[in-house]
Every structure is written in structure tokens, then in C-alpha cells.
Amino acid sequence: MENKYVIFDTHAHYDDEAFDEDRETILKQIKDNGVIGILNCASSYKSIEKTNKLTIENDFIYGALGIHPENANEFNSNVEIEIIDLIEKNKKIIAIGEIGLDYYWDENPSKDIQKQVFREQMRLAEKLKLPVIIHDREAHGDTLEIIKEFPNVNGIVHCFSGSVEFAMECIKLGYYIGITGVVTFKNAKKIIEVVKHVPLEKLLVETDCPYMAPAPNRGKRNKSDYIAYIIEQIALIKELEPKEVNLAVNDNFKRLIQNNI
Template sequence: MKEKFKIIDSHAHYDDDQFNEDREYVLKEIRENGVIGVLNCAASYDSLKTTDKLTKDHDFILGALGIHPENANEMKEDTLDEIKAYIKDNDKIVAIGEIGLDYYWEENPPKDVQKEVFRRQMNLARELSFPVVIHDRDAHKDTLEIMNEFPEVTGTVHCFSGSVEFAKECIELGYYIGFTGVVTFKNAKKLVEVAREIPLERILVETDCPYMAPEPNRGKRNKSDYIEYIITKIAEIKEIDPYKANLSFNENFNRLIKKVK
């Protein structure tokens, strides 16, 4: 009999507006379909509060709090103090994120603003000894430069989109590499190579839901139980048993957040 996956989604956004109509139904459904844990990652200033609430309302949801580079202009003088207050009040907040750099959209905040906000949040992670969840889009060089400035900080580079060489540099700094449904796409040759070349013990699986649904659900609203397709694909790439891969990814996540479930 085939073992049922025990899924941990290392990066999700269940406070996103796309879940406003049926959030509780979806969360109940994914639980019934083998999801044992979710890390909900804040992005905007408003999502600090909604992520905090999700973790308090659902026993299987943990939280990461941070300001996404696209929202870097929302970082105020006292925002880090607010994040610290949430963390002090809630032991289910386990990481700083989603933070980083995004140079893809021209309308994003200027690069110097993004870098300053990224550095401030990396500094907070260092101060609290928290892992970070890093967003890096078309900004590999600058992202790595800032990661190198904070050698005491580790975490995950989520929705990884770089080369094998970049992945290995991140791993050397102690980071994990997060794979989304993109690895299942037909045109994902570079990402498949990354999955093949890096150690199993440095891989995390994630949805980034409601975005990035894997094949065969590409284009649909994503949800955490779809991770089974990501696990199966990476196991196929690495020529290992999918259930063993699943357990390994869960161990990696628990090692990262230092809270074994």
C-alpha cells in the first residue's frame, strides 16, 4: 500500500484576498488531504496582522513576519518594533519573511530602498536568532551580497530561480532552497538541474499559494495539498522514493525553524 504524504508547506499566503470567499473550507480540505503544517509568510504591512491571526486560529499554521520588497515603501520607523511585539506575544511566529529584493517590476520601490529594508530585516533576524525567508527575483548578485553581510543568519531562498552555482553559494551560507510548482513545468530545465545537483537535506517544498500551482493544476489557484506533485517530481529527478523524500523535506523544515512538530 502506498504511504500517504505528510505535507509541510514551507511558504504560503492563506491571508491573500484570493482566499477571502472560502478560506476556512480550503484550510479544512488541505488538512484532510495530508497537510500537517504550513508556514504562512507575511508580505505587506497589513499581512503582519492577518498572518499573526491565522497562526492563532489554526494549530497547524506557523507564521513568518516581514515586509516584501514590492512593499518596501510600507516599512516605517517603528515597523520592526511592531514585528518584535507580535513575536513576543506569539510563539508560533518562527521566521522573518518574506524579505529580499525584486528587480523584475519597474514600478517596484527603488533598489536602494529595497536594499535598506532588506538589511534592516536581516539585522532583526540576527538580533532575534530567527531564520529568514528570502525573496529574490532578478536580483541574485545583490541578494547574495546582503546575505554575505549577515553570516550569522540562515533561512530559505524561496521560489528559487537561480543557477546551480548560485544555489550552491546559498547552501554554503547555510541556506535551504525552496522549490515551488515551477519545477514541474515543461520549461523548467534550469530548476530541474538545481534539484538534481544540490543535496536532499537542503531542499524545501512550498506552494507560494495562491500562486505557482504545479502541473497538472497549472493556472489554478494553488493550495498546499498540491505539493504532492512537487515532492513526486523532485523524487523522480533525484531517483529516490517519494515518501522518503517527503519525510526528508519535513525534517529539513523542522531543522530550519528549530521546532520539531
């Protein structure tokens, strides 16, 4: 698909092994197809260095460093020191993430460990005055409770999966709502309601690639230029011109990260 939009993907994982065989080719391809920026979000300890390296090697990639709740057991004071050190050396690391809670998988670390690590990384974001990228899966109540504890921190609730009411609570606390390709799925009633009710100036678009490719590419490996489908779906839901949505979500991200880019 030839792209007519100016795309900033606010959540991607190009460090993922799904891109190991053709990463450079894909990055060149999406750049040629209208992708002006990517926020690559670390998730595991291993991905912290890989994300940092991607930002150094690619002018249009920025980074978020943190430990995902599925890997909460990997977070400790030494990892925190490493993250601080990388952020001090690299101005392209502009957020702490992906952090949060994931109660979906039974094999994940315990809820107590996840909450402790989430709080520790929220403290780190507060200390460094950086926004956070929050992962929240089937943990809306506890996520809200913890973000309320840190009124000086804001960021993105990525791959939003909660209710309209939860979205409005997050917005009140200074957060943006990350919309993925899920909004294009036939059974996506909940997120469509969220998009309808959340003001355009609080929405962001993201792929979470290589996961969650939008229709008509559902089930395939996702990539940042597919955000065009998300923009068009949001425009349809909100009865706006796609270009207006495109420019607005880019401005929203710039506003969030303020002086970091």
C-alpha cells in the same frame, strides 16, 4: 487527488484575498488531505496582522512576519516595533519574511530602498535569532552580497530561480533552497538542474499559494496539498522514492527552525 504524503508547506499566503470567500473550507480540506503544517508568510504591512491572526486561529499554521520588497516603502521603525511585539507574544511566529529583493517590476521601490529595507530586516532576524524567508527575483548578485553580510543569519531562499552555482553559494551560507510548482512545468530546465545538484538535505517544498500551482493544475489557484506533485517531481529527478523525499524535506524544515515548533 487523495494524498498519501505528510505535507509541511514552507511558504504560503492564506491571508491573500484569493482565499477570502472560502478560506476556512480550504484550510479544513487541506488538513484532511495530509497537510500537517503551513508557514504563512507576510508580505505587506496589512498582511502582518492577518498572518498573526491565522496562526492563532489554526493549530497547524505558523507565521513569518516581514515586508516583501515590492512593498519596501511600507517598512519603518514603527513597523519593526510591531513585528517584534507580535513575535514576543506569539511563539508560532518562527521566521522573518518574506523579505529580499525584486528587480523584475519597474514599478517596485528603487533598488537602493529595497536593499536598505532588506538589510534592516536581516538585522532584525539576527537580533531575534530567527531564520529568514528570502524573496529573490532577478537580483541574485545583490541578494548574495547582502546575505553574506549577515553570517549569523540563515533561512530559505524561497521559490528559487537562480543557477546551480548560486544555489551552492546559498547552501554554503546556511540556506535551504525552496522548490515550488515551477519544477513541474515543461520549460523548467534551470530549476530541474538545481534539484539534481542540490543535496536532498538542503531542499524544501512550498506552494507560494495562491500562486504557481504545479502541473496538472497550472493556472489554477494553488493550495498546500498540491505539494504532492512537487514531491513526486523531485523524486523523479533525483531517482528516489517519493516517500523518502517527503520525509527528508520535512526533517529539513524541522532542522531549520529547531526549537520554534
